Amino acid sequence: MDQFEEQPPGWVRTLLRIIVHPEFQEEIEGDFLEKYQIDLKKCGLKIARRRLYADLFSIAKPSLIFNINRNTMKPRNWLVLLLLVLLVAVASVAPFLPGSSNNFAHGISQFAQVLGYIGLPFVPFGLVWLIIEMRNKNGQRLNRWTNGYYPSWLALIPVFVFLPLQITRTILSGQTLGIMPFPIIISVMAFFIYRIQKLKKKTDYKFNPAPLYIVLIPVIAILTSKFAVEKIAALTREKTIVRTQPLIAAIERYKTENGEYPENLESLKGKYIQEIPTPNLMGMRAYQYEKHNSSFQLSFERLWHWYATEVVVYNTLGQKGIKGNYGNYPTNHTNWWYYLAD
């Protein structure tokens, strides 16, 4: 009987070939087979099998599966990744940063938030490319799929579709300043296209971090939009409402003394209030005041949502719909409501 007749189960060798990075496959598979023979001689079949399965668990390590080392993700790749993630996160919350009201903050926030939803369908594709990229072998000859040339163009499709749509939408909405981010975005795109053209000639393997960006950027954008942006929006809404209370008190004092509500907010200046509060966040617009017969309405618009304008309204008569709204929500304050509108 051949002393090597008893071999490890076939599925173990198949699994090893699937899991272990191609660069290490030969030596690790050889080590498994040799160790199995040693254990068979020393301890018998049952224990040899048990040790084989334990060893199989021990190779489930990123560095043996993906060839992650200093030759793959270099410090500058990590730095670029960190900067891109920060850029998306800061752009998403730009309307809530202190500063005078402007459409630029809204434009980049909209872009960052939409980027997540547009990019999400491409995350699985990015994952597949990332696995291909991390399983490529040093010295391996690459073709236009494995060097990332075709995957890069596919990954850019959502941006090509989204960009003209977003520019048209911004122009039609009359937000002239809102188109300001687009030249920057187009410049970045031009740079990417230049880099993609260089990939065409790449025949030797060198790790390309692009798929990592395709996977992480949309995920970060969606997480920021879902958890940070909406939470910050709720928090700043509450704070602005509290900040508006002295103005409402001044309007009510005016009514008590004059028997009617003022015609405009300017009438309050001096005697009833020192200064009319002005927007203190980049995505907030000035207060709108409307006098009715026996009531008044005070409102302010906030531009942060990626497809709607938020209108926060105080009405002495309680909830009152506004034109073009498709969602109304209560706040923690009496007579204050907010709406999402076109």
Add this chain to the structure above:
Amino acid sequence: MGELEELILLIVGIMNGKAYGIGIIEELEKRTGRSVAIGAAQTVLKRMEDKGWVTSQFGEATKERGGKRKRYYTITAKGKKIAAENREHRNSLWEAMPKLGLNYGSV
């Protein structure tokens, strides 16, 4: 440097050009009684090669390895320097230990 890293680096040095995956695991068990899984040993070897402490090259294939070649590891000058520095650190710690602490036999 981790403890397993140090042990494997020294074993690679001791085996003097004949160190490969299973050979290292067997030698380590023989000298220290410590059993190490293939994955743990391979991870440490790859990390040390990445740091430039060891180099490697393919060797011969054998029947018990199913015709798969061995990868032989050799300690580099940088690896030797790191191991020597590590030894010095340990020695200095031993020297710093009060003599009283070593008289455990009298307790």
